[in-house]
Amino acid sequence: MVTSRRTLLTASAAGILGGRSAVAQGDFPNRSLRLIVAFPPGSINDVSARLIAPEMAKQLGQSVVVENRSGAGGLVGTEAVARATPDGHTIGIGTMSQLVMNLALYRNIPFDLDNGLAPVGVISETPSVLVVHPSVPVTTLAELLAYARANPGKLNYASAGNGSINHVGTEHFMALAGIQMTHIPYRGAGPAQSDLVAGKVDLAFDSGPACVAHVQSGRLRALAVSFRHRSRQLPEVPLFAEAGLPQYANNSWNLLMAPAGTPVAVMSRLNAALNATLANPDVRARFEAGGSEVAINTTPEAAATFVAAQRATWVPVARGLGLTLN
Template identity: 45%
Template sequence: MMQTTRRSLLAAGGALLAAPAFAQANWPDKPIRFVVPFTPGGTTDILARVLAPRLTQGLGVSVVVENRGGAGGTVGHEVVVRAAPDGNTIMLGHIGTLGVNPSLYPRLSFDPIGGVAPVSMVALVPNILAVHPSVPARTLQELIALARAKPGELTYGSAGNGSAAHIAAAALGHAAGVEFTHVPYRGSGPMANDLIAGQINFTMTGGTVVMPLVRDGRLRALGVSSRARMQADPSIATIAEQGLPGFETTQWYCVVTTAGVPAPIIARLNAEVHRAMNDAEVRSRLAAEGAESAPGTPEELGRFMRAEVARWAEVIRITGMKAD
């Protein structure tokens, strides 16, 4: 009798140990939420909607983009941190949510870095400094001179506090020694609409958002924040070569999931992100906007995120940048 009981207990224990492995082997078995922590229309949303159908194809289940904007990306970020660690919730994070927000929002109710598991870098996107045609400046130096003559009167729009445009323009003002006024929006779409209408003076955000507007003449590009000029439009000078040497605020985008997701699932997600971002059509589309496909390993992304948190903590300390 005792032997039978012991065998039953051992069998039950083995079944419990085997259950997680079975779940991993059969993952994914239901649709995956792909959280975008901003409203539709911005670079994060655009990249997620390029990536989602290719992940759907590779994983064999629907990967559904879910926009959860608010509070500089922290609302959507928390959704992912609080999700079950089963790999069925992922997020397209970026320089703001994973590099800046840990310092810009020091009293978050969740751990923005420890609460997620890195999957893969996705892309690097240069910021374009673009003004409304009514702004009497055709070069960066002319814009800086205008800001010096009218401290605080030039307004720039962003997708919200902690967004890439907020970070980039604040860094530009600090580097140039001038004061700009930040106007945060609930997403890049509403911001771009107001910029086109002349309600704000400029923005400094991803090429995927502003380059179509520059090409059709609704905005004027004064500079690009990358280290080198964009192949997509080499006529746009870098900010560094216009009197601010060393200036660079390239946006970065990555896929993360909830902390505690098993390593085999992260490895599968990583492989599918690589496959998608190495697709010739995707790379061509990104290159047209000056962006670069940049998939990597989870370990590389983890190290990069920690370095970016340290970098931007110092920038926030020096500039006094706050969540307006």
């Protein structure tokens, strides 16, 4: 078992880093960069992009322009990066939904998702918080599970869209807990969160600065956190292991990616700029204020191995739930 897992990780990492051959390069960068976000403005990944873009621009000596290309669960923006000229001037934010869940769930992907992208470095990891609208008559995870079992299908949950991490993560949560709830997909995390705060949906797995602010203000009630440790912003909220469901784990992450085949020297320059950006105390503080933990000095190779491990864990889970997307 250990041998097969190590083989899988090695093969997957090689695939992620593989792709088209390098193009001839002059000095990099020689013009502005596009930083593509595959989700609408206001999402946690859009916020992450806009946090790193100004400092990366200083590090690279060229402007870094954030461009939102949402649609198809992140496939539209991901494809835009994968099909871009591999010269480092088009980069993107990569997430669990884009790089793992879409690989598991979409039957027809119009580009090489498995091999067409090269991770530059991990940006951050963010706890996933199970939150309910205050109108839902529960205050703990145990009470939620009891209520859901007594009222199968009555509760509904919001997600950022079909195939998103909070869609698959919630389906996995329901399977482990033995409950049924109704899925309400949205076109992005922002609209889903807005309707949750308004009471139009009952609950969601949420994250980011807006989630923390809504919990702290009482507009949402947090029942449990999925992470390695309790949230620094919500220290009173128990981990799932503490709340009675120790087998559940689901936190989000994002990374910087480029088209496969981007020259090694360009990848190194992008990686150095990213690491310098994330080492900036102001940038780190702003990530941490939103509940995220910033990565420290990751390499392209380590980022690829990280994605491979996430695929090895989550692709079987997603496919085991019987979910497919067209």
